[in-house]
Amino acid sequence: xxxxxxxxxxxxxxxxxxxxxxxxxxxxxxxxxxxxxxxxxxxxxxxxxxxxxxxxxxxxxxxxxxxxxxxxxxxxxxxxxxxxxxxxxxxxxxxxxxxxxxxxxxxxxxxxxxxxxxxxxxxxxxxxxxxxxxxxxxxxxxxxxxxxxxxxxxxxxxxxxxxxxxxxxxxxxxxxxxxxxxxxxxxxxxxxxxxxxxxxxxxxxxxxxxxxxxxxxxxxxxxxxxxxxxxxxxxxxxxxxxxxxxxxxxxxxxxxxxxxxxxxxxxxxxxxxxxxxxxxxxxxxxxxxxxxxxxxxxxxxxxxxxxxx
Amino acid sequence: xxxxxxxxxxxxxxxxxxxxxxxxxxxxxxxxxxxxxxxxxxxxxxxxxxxxxxxxxxxxxxxxxxxxxxxxxxxxxxxxxxxxxxxxxxxxxxxxxxxxxxxxxxxxxxxxxxxxxxxxxxxxxxxxxxxxxxxxxxxxxxxxxxxxxxxxxxxxxxxxxxxxxxxxxxxxxxxxxxxxxxxxxxxxxxxxxxxxxxxxxxxxxxxxxxxxxxxxxxxxxxxxxxxxxxxxxxxxxxxxxxxxxxxxxx
Numbered sequence: 304x305x306x307x308x309x310x311x312x313x314x315x316x317x318x319x320x321x322x323x324x325x326x327x328x329x330x331x332x333x334x335x336x337x338x339x340x341x342x343x344x345x346x347x348x349x350x351x352x353x354x355x356x357x358x359x360x361x362x363x364x365x366x367x368x369x370x371x372x373x374x375x376x377x378x379x380x381x382x383x384x385x386x387x388x389x390x391x392x393x394x395x396x397x398x399x400x401x402x403x404x405x406x407x408x409x410x411x412x413x414x415x416x417x418x419x420x421x422x423x424x425x426x427x428x429x430x431x432x433x434x435x436x437x438x439x440x441x442x443x444x445x446x447x448x449x450x451x452x453x454x455x456x457x458x459x460x461x462x463x464x465x466x467x468x469x470x471x472x473x474x475x476x477x478x479x480x481x482x483x484x485x486x487x488x489x490x491x492x493x494x495x496x497x498x499x500x501x502x503x504x505x506x507x508x509x510x511x512x513x514x515x516x517x518x519x520x521x522x523x524x525x526x527x528x529x530x531x532x533x534x535x536x537x538x539x540x541x542x543x544x545x546x547x548x549x550x551x552x553x554x555x556x557x558x559x560x561x562x563x564x565x566x567x568x569x570x571x572x573x574x575x576x577x578x579x580x581x582x583x584x585x586x587x588x589x590x591x592x593x594x595x596x597x598x599x600x601x602x603x604x605x606x607x608x609x610x611x612x
Numbered sequence: 613x614x615x616x617x618x619x620x621x622x623x624x625x626x627x628x629x630x631x632x633x634x635x636x637x638x639x640x641x642x643x644x645x646x647x648x649x650x651x652x653x654x655x656x657x658x659x660x661x662x663x664x665x666x667x668x669x670x671x672x673x674x675x676x677x678x679x680x681x682x683x684x685x686x687x688x689x690x691x692x693x694x695x696x697x698x699x700x701x702x703x704x705x706x707x708x709x710x711x712x713x714x715x716x717x718x719x720x721x722x723x724x725x726x727x728x729x730x731x732x733x734x735x736x737x738x739x740x741x742x743x744x745x746x747x748x749x750x751x752x753x754x755x756x757x758x759x760x761x762x763x764x765x766x767x768x769x770x771x772x773x774x775x776x777x778x779x780x781x782x783x784x785x786x787x788x789x790x791x792x793x794x795x796x797x798x799x800x801x802x803x804x805x806x807x808x809x810x811x812x813x814x815x816x817x818x819x820x821x822x823x824x825x826x827x828x829x830x831x832x833x834x835x836x837x838x839x840x841x842x843x844x845x846x847x848x849x850x851x852x853x854x855x856x857x858x859x860x861x862x
Contacts, residue, residue, distance in 0.1 A: 474725060475725070476717060476718075476724065476725060479710075479713075479714065479717060479725055480714075480717075480718065482703070482706065483703055483706075483714050483718075486703035486704055486705055486706060487701055487702070487703055487704070489665070489701065490697075490701035490702070490703065491703075491714075491718075492684070492685040492686050492689075493663060493665070493685050493686075493689055493695065493701075494686075494689055494694075494714055494715045494718050494719065494764065494768060495686050495689035495690045495715075495718035495719040495768065496686055496714075496718045497684075497686050498686065
Protein backbone atom coordinates (compact mmCIF):
# COMPACT_ATOMS: atom_id res chain seq x y z
CA UNK A 304 0.00 0.00 0.00
CA UNK A 305 2.82 2.38 0.96
CA UNK A 306 4.51 1.68 -2.35
CA UNK A 307 1.39 2.65 -4.30
CA UNK A 308 1.02 5.79 -2.23
CA UNK A 309 4.66 6.76 -2.79
CA UNK A 310 4.25 6.18 -6.52
CA UNK A 311 1.06 8.26 -6.66
CA UNK A 312 2.64 11.18 -4.77
CA UNK A 313 5.82 11.20 -6.86
CA UNK A 314 3.83 10.92 -10.11
CA UNK A 315 1.52 13.78 -9.07
CA UNK A 316 4.44 16.04 -8.12
CA UNK A 317 6.21 15.32 -11.39
CA UNK A 318 3.03 15.88 -13.37
CA UNK A 319 2.88 19.42 -11.95
CA UNK A 320 6.37 20.20 -13.23
CA UNK A 321 5.29 21.99 -16.45
CA UNK A 322 3.64 24.64 -14.22
CA UNK A 323 6.97 25.69 -12.73
CA UNK A 324 9.76 24.33 -14.93
CA UNK A 325 11.14 25.57 -18.26
CA UNK A 326 11.79 23.36 -21.28
CA UNK A 327 15.25 22.44 -20.00
CA UNK A 328 13.75 21.11 -16.77
CA UNK A 329 11.17 19.19 -18.79
CA UNK A 330 13.86 17.65 -20.95
CA UNK A 331 15.81 16.56 -17.87
CA UNK A 332 12.66 15.17 -16.24
CA UNK A 333 11.72 13.25 -19.39
CA UNK A 334 15.25 11.81 -19.47
CA UNK A 335 14.99 10.80 -15.81
CA UNK A 336 11.73 9.00 -16.61
CA UNK A 337 13.37 7.25 -19.58
CA UNK A 338 16.36 6.21 -17.44
CA UNK A 339 13.98 5.05 -14.76
CA UNK A 340 12.16 2.81 -17.24
CA UNK A 341 15.49 1.27 -18.30
CA UNK A 342 16.76 0.79 -14.76
CA UNK A 343 13.48 -0.69 -13.51
CA UNK A 344 13.37 -3.02 -16.49
CA UNK A 345 16.95 -4.16 -15.97
CA UNK A 346 16.14 -4.81 -12.33
CA UNK A 347 13.51 -7.41 -13.37
CA UNK A 348 16.14 -9.69 -14.86
CA UNK A 349 19.43 -8.41 -13.37
CA UNK A 350 18.26 -7.58 -9.87
CA UNK A 351 15.50 -10.08 -9.17
CA UNK A 352 16.70 -13.08 -11.17
CA UNK A 353 20.43 -12.27 -10.93
CA UNK A 354 21.06 -12.51 -14.67
CA UNK A 355 23.35 -9.60 -15.69
CA UNK A 356 21.75 -8.66 -19.00
CA UNK A 357 23.51 -6.32 -21.43
CA UNK A 358 20.57 -6.51 -23.82
CA UNK A 359 18.93 -3.20 -22.86
CA UNK A 360 20.43 -1.41 -25.87
CA UNK A 361 19.13 -4.16 -28.13
CA UNK A 362 15.56 -3.74 -26.86
CA UNK A 363 15.84 0.06 -26.95
CA UNK A 364 17.15 0.14 -30.51
CA UNK A 365 14.70 -2.52 -31.65
CA UNK A 366 11.81 -0.48 -30.25
CA UNK A 367 13.11 2.72 -31.86
CA UNK A 368 13.52 1.12 -35.28
CA UNK A 369 10.27 -0.87 -35.13
CA UNK A 370 8.33 2.30 -34.38
CA UNK A 371 10.22 4.38 -36.98
CA UNK A 372 9.64 1.82 -39.73
CA UNK A 373 5.96 1.47 -38.87
CA UNK A 374 5.43 5.23 -38.82
CA UNK A 375 7.19 5.64 -42.15
CA UNK A 376 4.68 3.11 -43.50
CA UNK A 377 1.75 5.18 -42.28
CA UNK A 378 0.99 3.72 -38.85
CA UNK A 379 -0.02 6.46 -36.36
CA UNK A 380 2.48 7.31 -33.64
CA UNK A 381 0.96 5.88 -30.47
CA UNK A 382 -0.08 2.49 -31.99
CA UNK A 383 3.46 2.31 -33.41
CA UNK A 384 4.87 2.75 -29.89
CA UNK A 385 2.69 -0.10 -28.62
CA UNK A 386 3.82 -2.32 -31.49
CA UNK A 387 7.44 -1.48 -30.65
CA UNK A 388 6.88 -2.74 -27.10
CA UNK A 389 5.29 -5.90 -28.45
CA UNK A 390 8.19 -6.44 -30.86
CA UNK A 391 10.70 -6.10 -28.02
CA UNK A 392 8.67 -8.50 -25.88
CA UNK A 393 8.52 -11.18 -28.58
CA UNK A 394 12.16 -10.71 -29.46
CA UNK A 395 13.17 -11.13 -25.78
CA UNK A 396 11.03 -14.26 -25.41
CA UNK A 397 12.74 -15.76 -28.45
CA UNK A 398 16.20 -14.58 -27.39
CA UNK A 399 15.65 -15.78 -23.82
CA UNK A 400 14.94 -19.26 -25.11
CA UNK A 401 18.33 -19.18 -26.79
CA UNK A 402 20.61 -17.68 -24.14
CA UNK A 403 18.99 -18.03 -20.70
CA UNK A 404 20.50 -21.47 -20.12
CA UNK A 405 23.87 -19.68 -19.87
CA UNK A 406 24.84 -18.42 -16.44
CA UNK A 407 26.92 -15.55 -15.06
CA UNK A 408 29.58 -14.14 -17.36
CA UNK A 409 28.53 -16.35 -20.25
CA UNK A 410 25.02 -14.92 -20.20
CA UNK A 411 26.40 -11.37 -19.91
CA UNK A 412 28.59 -11.79 -22.99
CA UNK A 413 25.86 -13.48 -25.03
CA UNK A 414 23.43 -10.64 -24.22
CA UNK A 415 26.09 -8.02 -25.05
CA UNK A 416 26.42 -9.39 -28.59
CA UNK A 417 22.72 -8.94 -29.35
CA UNK A 418 22.77 -5.15 -29.75
CA UNK A 419 25.84 -5.37 -32.02
CA UNK A 420 24.08 -8.00 -34.10
CA UNK A 421 20.96 -5.85 -34.51
CA UNK A 422 23.11 -2.84 -35.36
CA UNK A 423 24.78 -4.81 -38.16
CA UNK A 424 21.41 -6.02 -39.44
CA UNK A 425 20.16 -2.43 -39.58
CA UNK A 426 23.34 -1.38 -41.38
CA UNK A 427 22.96 -4.06 -44.04
CA UNK A 428 19.31 -3.28 -44.89
CA UNK A 429 19.51 0.34 -46.10
CA UNK A 430 16.32 0.12 -48.22
CA UNK A 431 14.30 -0.88 -45.21
CA UNK A 432 16.02 0.87 -42.30
CA UNK A 433 18.01 3.64 -43.94
CA UNK A 434 21.21 1.77 -43.04
CA UNK A 435 24.04 3.95 -41.75
CA UNK A 436 22.24 7.10 -42.92
CA UNK A 437 19.64 6.64 -40.21
CA UNK A 438 15.91 7.34 -40.37
CA UNK A 439 13.78 10.44 -40.04
CA UNK A 440 10.49 10.35 -38.18
CA UNK A 441 7.35 12.38 -38.87
CA UNK A 442 7.46 15.82 -37.22
CA UNK A 443 4.76 16.69 -34.72
CA UNK A 444 2.60 19.69 -35.45
CA UNK A 445 3.17 21.24 -32.00
CA UNK A 446 5.01 24.24 -30.56
CA UNK A 447 8.42 23.70 -28.98
CA UNK A 448 6.92 23.88 -25.50
CA UNK A 449 4.01 21.69 -26.54
CA UNK A 450 6.43 19.03 -27.77
CA UNK A 451 8.51 19.19 -24.59
CA UNK A 452 5.36 18.71 -22.53
CA UNK A 453 4.01 15.94 -24.73
CA UNK A 454 7.17 13.84 -24.57
CA UNK A 455 7.63 14.53 -20.87
CA UNK A 456 4.12 13.25 -20.14
CA UNK A 457 4.61 10.25 -22.42
CA UNK A 458 7.84 9.24 -20.67
CA UNK A 459 6.28 9.91 -17.26
CA UNK A 460 3.28 7.69 -18.06
CA UNK A 461 5.60 4.92 -19.20
CA UNK A 462 7.77 5.27 -16.08
CA UNK A 463 4.70 5.11 -13.82
CA UNK A 464 3.54 2.01 -15.67
CA UNK A 465 6.97 0.41 -15.24
CA UNK A 466 7.17 1.17 -11.50
CA UNK A 467 3.60 -0.12 -11.08
CA UNK A 468 4.67 -3.36 -12.79
CA UNK A 469 7.65 -3.54 -10.44
CA UNK A 470 5.37 -3.22 -7.40
CA UNK A 471 3.07 -5.95 -8.70
CA UNK A 472 5.99 -8.16 -9.71
CA UNK A 473 7.68 -7.92 -6.30
CA UNK A 474 4.58 -9.31 -4.62
CA UNK A 475 3.73 -11.87 -7.26
CA UNK A 476 4.54 -15.53 -7.61
CA UNK A 477 6.75 -14.69 -10.59
CA UNK A 478 8.78 -12.20 -8.55
CA UNK A 479 9.15 -14.68 -5.70
CA UNK A 480 10.30 -17.36 -8.12
CA UNK A 481 12.84 -15.03 -9.74
CA UNK A 482 14.31 -14.23 -6.32
CA UNK A 483 14.60 -17.95 -5.60
CA UNK A 484 16.39 -18.43 -8.93
CA UNK A 485 18.79 -15.59 -8.12
CA UNK A 486 19.76 -17.15 -4.80
CA UNK A 487 20.00 -20.81 -5.75
CA UNK A 488 18.83 -21.95 -9.14
CA UNK A 489 19.24 -25.70 -8.54
CA UNK A 490 17.26 -25.51 -5.32
CA UNK A 491 14.60 -23.47 -7.14
CA UNK A 492 14.29 -26.22 -9.73
CA UNK A 493 13.93 -28.94 -7.12
CA UNK A 494 11.07 -27.22 -5.27
CA UNK A 495 9.00 -27.11 -8.44
CA UNK A 496 9.91 -23.82 -10.15
CA UNK A 497 9.99 -24.06 -13.94
CA UNK A 498 13.18 -21.99 -13.98
CA UNK A 499 13.38 -21.73 -17.77
CA UNK A 500 9.85 -20.36 -18.09
CA UNK A 501 10.33 -17.98 -15.16
CA UNK A 502 13.60 -16.57 -16.48
CA UNK A 503 12.11 -16.13 -19.94
CA UNK A 504 9.11 -14.32 -18.47
CA UNK A 505 11.40 -12.03 -16.45
CA UNK A 506 13.57 -11.33 -19.49
CA UNK A 507 10.55 -10.55 -21.68
CA UNK A 508 9.18 -8.23 -19.03
CA UNK A 509 12.55 -6.46 -18.92
CA UNK A 510 12.26 -5.81 -22.68
CA UNK A 511 8.72 -4.55 -23.23
CA UNK A 512 8.94 -1.14 -21.52
CA UNK A 513 12.45 -0.49 -22.83
CA UNK A 514 11.12 -1.14 -26.34
CA UNK A 515 8.40 1.46 -25.84
CA UNK A 516 10.89 3.95 -24.37
CA UNK A 517 13.07 3.51 -27.47
CA UNK A 518 10.03 4.21 -29.64
CA UNK A 519 9.12 7.36 -27.70
CA UNK A 520 12.74 8.50 -27.79
CA UNK A 521 12.81 8.11 -31.58
CA UNK A 522 9.71 10.29 -31.98
CA UNK A 523 11.14 12.78 -29.50
CA UNK A 524 14.47 13.34 -31.30
CA UNK A 525 12.92 12.90 -34.80
CA UNK A 526 15.99 11.14 -36.14
CA UNK A 527 17.70 7.85 -35.23
CA UNK A 528 20.79 6.10 -36.51
CA UNK A 529 22.38 2.79 -35.42
CA UNK A 530 25.27 4.19 -33.28
CA UNK A 531 22.77 6.29 -31.31
CA UNK A 532 20.08 3.74 -30.40
CA UNK A 533 22.29 0.63 -30.17
CA UNK A 534 24.92 2.45 -28.05
CA UNK A 535 26.52 0.10 -25.50
CA UNK A 536 26.12 2.84 -22.86
CA UNK A 537 22.36 2.24 -23.03
CA UNK A 538 23.09 -1.24 -21.69
CA UNK A 539 25.61 -0.14 -19.08
CA UNK A 540 23.80 2.84 -17.58
CA UNK A 541 20.79 0.86 -16.24
CA UNK A 542 23.13 -1.41 -14.29
CA UNK A 543 24.93 1.58 -12.80
CA UNK A 544 21.62 3.16 -11.86
CA UNK A 545 20.35 0.00 -10.19
CA UNK A 546 23.62 -0.45 -8.30
CA UNK A 547 23.50 3.19 -7.18
CA UNK A 548 19.90 2.96 -6.02
CA UNK A 549 19.63 -0.56 -4.66
CA UNK A 550 19.62 -3.94 -6.37
CA UNK A 551 16.36 -5.88 -6.27
CA UNK A 552 14.41 -3.08 -4.52
CA UNK A 553 11.28 -1.34 -5.82
CA UNK A 554 12.27 2.34 -5.83
CA UNK A 555 16.07 1.88 -5.88
CA UNK A 556 16.34 1.81 -9.69
CA UNK A 557 14.38 5.05 -10.03
CA UNK A 558 16.44 6.77 -7.33
CA UNK A 559 19.55 5.60 -9.17
CA UNK A 560 18.16 7.09 -12.38
CA UNK A 561 17.88 10.51 -10.72
CA UNK A 562 21.38 10.31 -9.23
CA UNK A 563 22.97 9.27 -12.51
CA UNK A 564 21.28 12.02 -14.49
CA UNK A 565 22.28 14.68 -11.95
CA UNK A 566 25.84 13.39 -12.02
CA UNK A 567 25.89 13.39 -15.81
CA UNK A 568 24.62 16.97 -15.96
CA UNK A 569 27.00 18.27 -13.31
CA UNK A 570 30.01 16.54 -14.82
CA UNK A 571 29.09 17.45 -18.37
CA UNK A 572 28.84 21.15 -17.48
CA UNK A 573 32.07 21.33 -15.53
CA UNK A 574 34.37 18.88 -17.29
CA UNK A 575 33.23 19.03 -20.89
CA UNK A 576 36.40 17.59 -22.43
CA UNK A 577 36.90 14.74 -19.98
CA UNK A 578 33.34 14.17 -18.85
CA UNK A 579 33.15 10.49 -19.73
CA UNK A 580 36.33 9.75 -17.75
CA UNK A 581 35.18 11.89 -14.81
CA UNK A 582 31.82 10.14 -14.78
CA UNK A 583 33.55 6.78 -14.82
CA UNK A 584 35.68 7.67 -11.80
CA UNK A 585 32.66 8.92 -9.87
CA UNK A 586 30.74 5.72 -10.63
CA UNK A 587 33.63 3.52 -9.47
CA UNK A 588 33.92 5.50 -6.24
CA UNK A 589 30.17 5.32 -5.59
CA UNK A 590 29.95 1.60 -6.24
CA UNK A 591 32.99 0.96 -4.03
CA UNK A 592 31.61 2.93 -1.11
CA UNK A 593 27.91 2.24 -1.65
CA UNK A 594 27.99 -1.43 -2.62
CA UNK A 595 24.35 -2.07 -1.72
CA UNK A 596 23.00 1.18 -3.10
CA UNK A 597 21.63 4.27 -1.48
CA UNK A 598 18.46 2.59 -0.19
CA UNK A 599 20.51 0.11 1.84
CA UNK A 600 22.47 2.99 3.38
CA UNK A 601 19.26 4.74 4.36
CA UNK A 602 17.91 1.54 5.90
CA UNK A 603 21.10 1.02 7.89
CA UNK A 604 20.97 4.56 9.27
CA UNK A 605 17.25 4.45 10.01
CA UNK A 606 16.49 0.84 10.90
CA UNK A 607 12.98 1.73 12.13
CA UNK A 608 12.02 2.44 8.56
CA UNK A 609 13.30 -0.90 7.34
CA UNK A 610 9.81 -2.37 7.42
CA UNK A 611 8.62 0.31 5.01
CA UNK A 612 9.94 -1.70 2.10
CA UNK B 613 0.96 -52.98 -0.82
CA UNK B 614 1.53 -51.13 -4.06
CA UNK B 615 4.84 -49.78 -5.23
CA UNK B 616 4.95 -45.97 -5.15
CA UNK B 617 8.41 -45.78 -6.67
CA UNK B 618 9.89 -48.36 -9.02
CA UNK B 619 13.48 -48.40 -10.24
CA UNK B 620 14.21 -50.81 -13.06
CA UNK B 621 17.77 -51.37 -14.23
CA UNK B 622 18.77 -47.76 -13.58
CA UNK B 623 22.34 -46.83 -14.51
CA UNK B 624 24.34 -43.63 -14.66
CA UNK B 625 27.78 -43.26 -16.17
CA UNK B 626 30.11 -40.33 -15.68
CA UNK B 627 32.60 -40.90 -18.50
CA UNK B 628 34.15 -44.30 -17.72
CA UNK B 629 32.79 -44.43 -14.19
CA UNK B 630 29.60 -46.36 -13.52
CA UNK B 631 28.33 -44.38 -10.54
CA UNK B 632 25.06 -46.30 -10.48
CA UNK B 633 25.00 -49.70 -12.17
CA UNK B 634 21.80 -51.55 -13.06
CA UNK B 635 19.89 -50.86 -9.83
CA UNK B 636 16.33 -52.16 -9.41
CA UNK B 637 14.07 -51.95 -6.38
CA UNK B 638 10.59 -50.86 -5.30
CA UNK B 639 9.48 -48.56 -2.53
CA UNK B 640 5.98 -49.21 -1.22
CA UNK B 641 3.46 -46.71 -0.02
CA UNK B 642 3.98 -45.58 3.62
CA UNK B 643 7.28 -47.41 3.93
CA UNK B 644 10.51 -46.07 5.45
CA UNK B 645 13.39 -47.38 3.38
CA UNK B 646 17.01 -46.89 4.44
CA UNK B 647 19.47 -46.46 1.57
CA UNK B 648 22.93 -47.28 2.86
CA UNK B 649 26.39 -48.01 1.53
CA UNK B 650 30.02 -46.98 2.08
CA UNK B 651 31.29 -43.59 0.93
CA UNK B 652 31.18 -43.24 -2.84
CA UNK B 653 28.81 -46.15 -3.33
CA UNK B 654 26.38 -44.05 -5.40
CA UNK B 655 23.65 -43.19 -2.89
CA UNK B 656 23.44 -39.49 -3.65
CA UNK B 657 23.81 -40.12 -7.39
CA UNK B 658 20.85 -42.48 -7.18
CA UNK B 659 18.76 -39.78 -5.48
CA UNK B 660 19.86 -37.34 -8.20
CA UNK B 661 18.64 -39.80 -10.84
CA UNK B 662 15.27 -40.18 -9.17
CA UNK B 663 14.76 -36.42 -8.78
CA UNK B 664 15.90 -35.64 -12.32
CA UNK B 665 19.04 -33.68 -11.41
CA UNK B 666 21.04 -36.09 -13.59
CA UNK B 667 19.23 -38.09 -16.27
CA UNK B 668 19.71 -41.86 -16.10
CA UNK B 669 21.84 -43.30 -18.92
CA UNK B 670 19.85 -46.57 -18.86
CA UNK B 671 16.79 -48.08 -17.20
CA UNK B 672 13.66 -46.33 -16.04
CA UNK B 673 12.15 -44.76 -12.94
CA UNK B 674 8.42 -44.80 -12.32
CA UNK B 675 6.62 -42.82 -9.65
CA UNK B 676 2.94 -43.30 -8.89
CA UNK B 677 2.22 -44.55 -12.40
CA UNK B 678 4.21 -41.79 -14.18
CA UNK B 679 7.41 -42.48 -16.07
CA UNK B 680 9.78 -39.87 -14.61
CA UNK B 681 13.03 -41.19 -16.07
CA UNK B 682 13.99 -38.15 -18.08
CA UNK B 683 11.62 -35.55 -16.62
CA UNK B 684 12.83 -32.11 -15.56
CA UNK B 685 13.30 -31.74 -11.78
CA UNK B 686 10.49 -29.21 -11.34
CA UNK B 687 7.96 -31.58 -12.91
CA UNK B 688 9.06 -34.45 -10.70
CA UNK B 689 8.78 -32.19 -7.66
CA UNK B 690 5.22 -31.25 -8.61
CA UNK B 691 4.25 -34.93 -8.76
CA UNK B 692 4.95 -35.11 -5.04
CA UNK B 693 8.56 -36.16 -4.80
CA UNK B 694 10.63 -34.00 -2.46
CA UNK B 695 14.18 -34.24 -1.21
CA UNK B 696 16.61 -32.63 1.15
CA UNK B 697 20.23 -32.10 0.18
CA UNK B 698 23.25 -33.52 1.93
CA UNK B 699 24.88 -30.12 1.46
CA UNK B 700 22.03 -27.83 2.47
CA UNK B 701 20.63 -25.61 -0.28
CA UNK B 702 18.73 -22.71 1.27
CA UNK B 703 17.91 -19.41 -0.41
CA UNK B 704 20.47 -17.66 1.80
CA UNK B 705 19.29 -14.04 1.78
CA UNK B 706 15.61 -14.87 2.06
CA UNK B 707 14.09 -15.32 5.49
CA UNK B 708 13.39 -18.73 6.96
CA UNK B 709 9.64 -18.35 6.44
CA UNK B 710 10.14 -17.27 2.82
CA UNK B 711 12.30 -20.32 2.17
CA UNK B 712 9.55 -22.61 3.38
CA UNK B 713 6.83 -20.58 1.63
CA UNK B 714 8.68 -21.16 -1.64
CA UNK B 715 8.17 -24.89 -1.20
CA UNK B 716 4.44 -24.43 -0.64
CA UNK B 717 3.98 -21.93 -3.44
CA UNK B 718 5.64 -23.72 -6.33
CA UNK B 719 4.32 -27.20 -5.80
CA UNK B 720 0.83 -25.91 -6.42
CA UNK B 721 -0.66 -26.10 -2.94
CA UNK B 722 -0.82 -22.38 -2.28
CA UNK B 723 -2.57 -20.09 -4.72
CA UNK B 724 -0.64 -16.94 -3.74
CA UNK B 725 2.32 -15.75 -1.68
CA UNK B 726 0.16 -14.88 1.35
CA UNK B 727 -1.33 -18.36 1.58
CA UNK B 728 2.11 -19.90 1.08
CA UNK B 729 3.41 -17.94 4.08
CA UNK B 730 0.54 -19.22 6.21
CA UNK B 731 1.31 -22.81 5.23
CA UNK B 732 5.01 -22.16 5.88
CA UNK B 733 4.27 -21.09 9.46
CA UNK B 734 2.65 -24.45 10.22
CA UNK B 735 5.70 -26.29 9.01
CA UNK B 736 8.03 -24.02 10.98
CA UNK B 737 5.99 -24.80 14.06
CA UNK B 738 6.29 -28.52 13.30
CA UNK B 739 10.08 -28.42 12.81
CA UNK B 740 10.68 -26.09 15.76
CA UNK B 741 11.91 -23.15 13.69
CA UNK B 742 9.02 -20.78 14.44
CA UNK B 743 11.18 -18.46 16.56
CA UNK B 744 13.59 -17.92 13.69
CA UNK B 745 10.96 -17.27 11.01
CA UNK B 746 12.20 -13.79 10.12
CA UNK B 747 15.93 -14.38 10.19
CA UNK B 748 17.82 -14.75 6.91
CA UNK B 749 18.36 -18.45 6.22
CA UNK B 750 22.14 -17.98 6.08
CA UNK B 751 22.26 -17.05 9.77
CA UNK B 752 20.95 -20.42 11.00
CA UNK B 753 23.23 -23.04 12.56
CA UNK B 754 23.89 -26.24 10.62
CA UNK B 755 21.22 -28.05 12.64
CA UNK B 756 18.82 -25.20 11.91
CA UNK B 757 19.56 -25.28 8.19
CA UNK B 758 19.01 -29.05 8.09
CA UNK B 759 15.63 -28.52 9.70
CA UNK B 760 14.91 -25.76 7.23
CA UNK B 761 15.57 -28.20 4.40
CA UNK B 762 13.11 -30.54 6.02
CA UNK B 763 10.46 -27.84 6.53
CA UNK B 764 10.88 -26.67 2.93
CA UNK B 765 10.41 -30.21 1.59
CA UNK B 766 7.39 -30.80 3.82
CA UNK B 767 5.76 -27.59 2.60
CA UNK B 768 5.74 -29.21 -0.85
CA UNK B 769 3.31 -31.81 0.61
CA UNK B 770 5.32 -34.72 -0.79
CA UNK B 771 4.09 -38.26 -1.14
CA UNK B 772 7.67 -39.48 -1.15
CA UNK B 773 10.35 -37.68 0.82
CA UNK B 774 14.04 -38.43 0.34
CA UNK B 775 16.29 -37.39 3.18
CA UNK B 776 19.94 -37.20 2.15
CA UNK B 777 21.99 -37.31 5.36
CA UNK B 778 19.79 -34.98 7.37
CA UNK B 779 21.67 -36.07 10.47
CA UNK B 780 25.26 -35.63 9.24
CA UNK B 781 27.19 -33.19 11.39
CA UNK B 782 24.60 -33.08 14.17
CA UNK B 783 25.26 -33.93 17.82
CA UNK B 784 23.39 -36.72 19.57
CA UNK B 785 20.66 -34.49 21.06
CA UNK B 786 20.03 -32.90 17.67
CA UNK B 787 19.90 -36.37 16.08
CA UNK B 788 17.25 -37.51 18.58
CA UNK B 789 15.17 -34.44 17.76
CA UNK B 790 15.56 -34.99 14.03
CA UNK B 791 14.53 -38.65 14.38
CA UNK B 792 11.44 -37.68 16.32
CA UNK B 793 10.48 -35.33 13.48
CA UNK B 794 11.08 -38.02 10.85
CA UNK B 795 8.88 -40.48 12.76
CA UNK B 796 6.12 -37.89 13.00
CA UNK B 797 6.32 -37.29 9.24
CA UNK B 798 6.04 -41.04 8.60
CA UNK B 799 2.96 -41.20 10.84
CA UNK B 800 1.25 -38.78 8.49
CA UNK B 801 1.54 -41.40 5.76
CA UNK B 802 4.49 -39.94 3.86
CA UNK B 803 6.75 -42.54 2.29
CA UNK B 804 10.38 -41.91 3.19
CA UNK B 805 13.77 -42.88 1.80
CA UNK B 806 16.55 -42.18 4.29
CA UNK B 807 20.18 -41.97 3.24
CA UNK B 808 22.29 -42.27 6.30
CA UNK B 809 25.81 -43.00 7.44
CA UNK B 810 24.93 -43.54 11.09
CA UNK B 811 23.92 -47.21 11.33
CA UNK B 812 22.26 -46.74 14.70
CA UNK B 813 19.93 -44.16 13.20
CA UNK B 814 19.06 -46.03 10.04
CA UNK B 815 18.49 -49.35 11.80
CA UNK B 816 16.16 -47.79 14.33
CA UNK B 817 13.76 -46.14 11.91
CA UNK B 818 13.82 -48.15 8.65
CA UNK B 819 11.34 -50.88 7.78
CA UNK B 820 13.62 -52.09 5.05
CA UNK B 821 17.20 -51.44 3.91
CA UNK B 822 18.69 -51.22 0.44
CA UNK B 823 22.49 -51.50 0.26
CA UNK B 824 24.64 -50.03 -2.51
CA UNK B 825 28.30 -50.81 -3.11
CA UNK B 826 30.33 -49.51 -6.09
CA UNK B 827 27.05 -48.41 -7.65
CA UNK B 828 25.47 -51.86 -7.48
CA UNK B 829 22.65 -53.07 -5.29
CA UNK B 830 24.22 -55.80 -3.17
CA UNK B 831 21.47 -56.54 -0.65
CA UNK B 832 17.99 -55.57 0.42
CA UNK B 833 15.73 -56.75 3.22
CA UNK B 834 14.84 -56.07 6.83
CA UNK B 835 17.53 -54.38 8.93
CA UNK B 836 18.18 -57.65 10.75
CA UNK B 837 18.75 -59.58 7.51
CA UNK B 838 20.91 -56.91 5.97
CA UNK B 839 23.35 -56.40 8.84
CA UNK B 840 24.00 -60.14 8.85
CA UNK B 841 24.55 -60.31 5.09
CA UNK B 842 28.07 -61.40 4.14
CA UNK B 843 28.40 -59.01 1.21
CA UNK B 844 27.28 -56.08 3.32
CA UNK B 845 29.82 -56.84 6.04
CA UNK B 846 32.46 -57.30 3.38
CA UNK B 847 31.61 -53.96 1.80
CA UNK B 848 31.81 -52.13 5.10
CA UNK B 849 34.55 -53.96 6.98
CA UNK B 850 36.45 -56.07 4.43
CA UNK B 851 36.55 -59.78 3.53
CA UNK B 852 38.35 -60.80 6.74
CA UNK B 853 35.42 -59.85 8.96
CA UNK B 854 32.89 -61.34 6.59
CA UNK B 855 34.64 -64.73 6.72
CA UNK B 856 34.66 -64.77 10.52
CA UNK B 857 30.93 -64.07 10.76
CA UNK B 858 28.38 -66.82 10.09
CA UNK B 859 26.24 -64.51 7.98
CA UNK B 860 22.76 -65.17 6.75
CA UNK B 861 22.50 -64.83 3.01
CA UNK B 862 19.31 -63.62 1.41
